[in-house]
Amino acid sequence: MRLTLAVHAQLYTIHSFSPDTEIPASIFSQPMFFIGKTREELSVVVPSDLALESLEQEDDWRCLEILGPLGFSMTGILSRISTTLAEANISIFAISTFDTDYILVKKDTLEAAKAALKQKQYQVIDY
Numbered sequence: 001m002r003l004t005l006a007v008h009a010q011l012y013t014i015h016s017f018s019p020d021t022e023i024p025a026s027i028f029s030q031p032m033f034f035i036g037k038t039r040e041e042l043s044v045v046v047p048s049d050l051a052l053e054s055l056e057q058e059d060d061w062r063c064l065e066i067l068g069p070l071g072f073s074m075t076g077i078l079s080r081i082s083t084t085l086a087e088a089n090i091s092i093f094a095i096s097t098f099d100t101d102y103i104l105v106k107k108d109t110l111e112a113a114k115a116a117l118k119q120k121q122y123q124v125i126d127y
Helices: 025-029 077-087 107-119
Strands: 004-007 012-017 034-037 042-047 056-066 093-096 101-106 123-126
Touching (some): 004 107, 056 077, 056 107, 077 107, 101 107
Antiparallel strands (some): 012 056, 034 042, 056 101, 093 101
16 A cells, blocks of 8 residues: 655644643644643644743654554554654654654655655655
């Protein structure tokens, strides 16, 4: 099966907060956001135009969405894509939802990521 990845035009920022931080209400009005919480930290991914007061932040991420939905019986998708990008020396930040996976790459590595994926027969389109 030939998978398609859609490149989002939006830039994203990854924020780190202490785990007891109250989640800012402004996050919930964003068109897309991700929140992950553990005992050690609270991570938030939001469009870069939303300014947040976090402990640390990483700016300038681009999002590649694996167009789905992907069934839970489909195995190795994220592994194959992350291996392809690792072989091209491209760091990723991966996020999974019920329906699909999202891979964030730094904006200055996006073109190299697209080229590496296309070389492995993935279709990469602009969203």
